[in-house]
Amino acid sequence: MIVKSFLKWSETAKTGDRCKAASALARAYALGHMDQSERQAAEAALAMLLEDPSPKVRLALAEGLATIGHAPRGIVLGLANDQIEVAGRVIALSPVLADNDLIEIVASGRPTLQQFVAFRRPLSVSVAAALAEVGEAGAVADMLDNAHVSIARISLRRIAERFGDDPEIRARLFERADLPCDVRQALVERLGAALAGSDFVRSAIGGSRGRKVTEEACMTATLRMAETVYAEEIPALVEHLRMSGRLTPAFLIHALCAGNVDFFASAVVSLSGMSDSRVRGILVDGRETAMRALYRAIGLSGDLAPVFVSATLIWRAASRSQASIDTGRVTHELIQRHARDAERQPAVGELLRLVETLHFNWQRQASRDYAHALAAEAA
Template identity: 45%
Template sequence: MIVAKFLSWIETAPVERRAEATSALARAYLYSDLEPFEKQAAETALTILLDDPAPMVREALAHALAASPYAPRQVILTLIQDIEPVAVPVLAASPVLLDGELVDLIADGTLPQQMAVAARPSVSPSLSAAIAEVGPVEACRVMLENPGAQLAVFSLRRLAERFGREPMVRNALLNMPGLPVDIRQMLIVQLGDALGQLSLVQSFVSDERRSALVKDACDKATVDLAFCCAHGDELVALVEHLRLSGQLTADILIRGLCMGNVELFVAAMVSLSDLSDKRVRACVSDASESAVRALCRKAGLSERVLPTIQSALIAYQDLSEDLDPEVPRSRFARLMVDRILSDYDGVIDDELDDLHALLRRFATQIARDEAREMRAKFQQVNAA
């Protein structure tokens, strides 16, 4: 009887009053101890209110029902098809909605609807995957900032592939604890590409020089990343990512050896040659010309790099035996490059040789890194 009077009343009531009454009816349906027939009548009234011509009334209904798991399903499904002010509160909160229903909206909905889905209190791995795959950058950014989003590794990788050049997405990914190292390396490369596209850089640096600088910086960052963050399975994953993306070059391997990262070299040779880890380590420990030649040939490396790689492996063995294990990495790298350069000068005299030039660039970069470390220590001592 009360519901019947309510339905009769809303025919002539002002919009504001109808909105207030709608909100009250929805709360009564959810939280009051109604008899079964009263519950059914109230649900019928809520369904009828979906046809109210005033958006304010439907908004009131959406806000009242949005967060409840007990909201009538047919009402919720109708509300999410309404105009954005009505649909968005429901999409952002309703536990009644299924992932499949939300996935459809990620593909075909408006931007506010997509962002509302990405901001839900809980975003399942399957829904996160859909957002990462087809969602716009704004929705992906909202999802990355949402602590309730459950992101699988493959979704993180897809986000990096699609939007790694977008600063806000890239920074959100890089700030995530435990981000897999191969994804982190992908983002480093995309950051380098983005920097290379800056108009200021393009104005003062030629295309060829810019490409070389970006590649050099990315290679350096990759080797640093491998040294500091990649161990065991993480290192294997990084190497596989580099191989599949065409980045596992002789430059990376030589730079890694110069920095004393033999583990990166071993993992790379295992990946490139299909030899066992034990077999590769035996060749590395031997470091004879025949062993290194056989290993590099199996890995598909040019014979041009053999003297440099052999020299690096021998220098690593000698320095590892002679130096204190606590010696700073920059100092170790400086001694490595000096040794390799001295050996390399005896093999090739051409100053323009690209490998020789590469080693000279390493020497310059390492010297600057060592100087920065010394300056930082000096500043710490003065501050104390």
């Protein structure tokens, strides 16, 4: 009887009155003080309001039910499939919508609705994975800004693959402490490529010079990453660098001179195919003949292998005489020891030039970090 009366009234009621009725009915349903027959009648009336021709009425209904955990699921799903103004509030807030519902909304491909999903608090791993896979750039950026979302590492990797060239998303990924190190390094490369290809860099310092500068900057950034990466992530970073051709002699020898022996050893293991214990044994206690054979096994030429042997011996001596390795001292001694070789052998000269350049870049960045730390303490 109530439903029939409501239906008759709604046929002649003004839009504003129907909006008020929708809000009042939603509030009454939210309170839950209804017996079964009253609840059934209320749900029937809500279903009628769901079919109201005015979006203002359906919006009032959505606003009233959006945060209600016991709201009728059929009504909520209907509102979630309405036009954007109506659906948005329900999609962003309703606890009635399950992960499967949200994944379907994401898969629909409507960017604005995807963004409403990205705003949800909390947002589950599975829904975040769906956004990472098929979400538009705006929705993915909003998800990365959401502090209440759980994003799996594989989803972060997928976001980087899809949107690594998007400056805003790339910046958000760089800010994440949980970004896998190999993904971070890949983003560094894409950032470097973007800088090298920018009109500003080409006009300021020229195309070839710009590529060289950004290449060295990327290598410096990767070296710093290798120094701070967690031990369990080193193999993944090494494999990524190996596959992308970034485990160059200059990169490896700088890591060794910097005392980053864990990363260096892992790289040699990957390149040589030898066991980790065998490689570390040679690096720590092996004779020069064993070291030379090891370095040739990773593809170093006869000109460069002796430079690596010298770097290993210098590192050994430095590590046994002091708690921390002085990168500048090790690099300087290596360059001095092979100065004549650099004059006679172009490959050695180029390697030492790169090592010195990388060291200077590394040193400048370390000085900037120290100055920023002092400024932060004083603030």
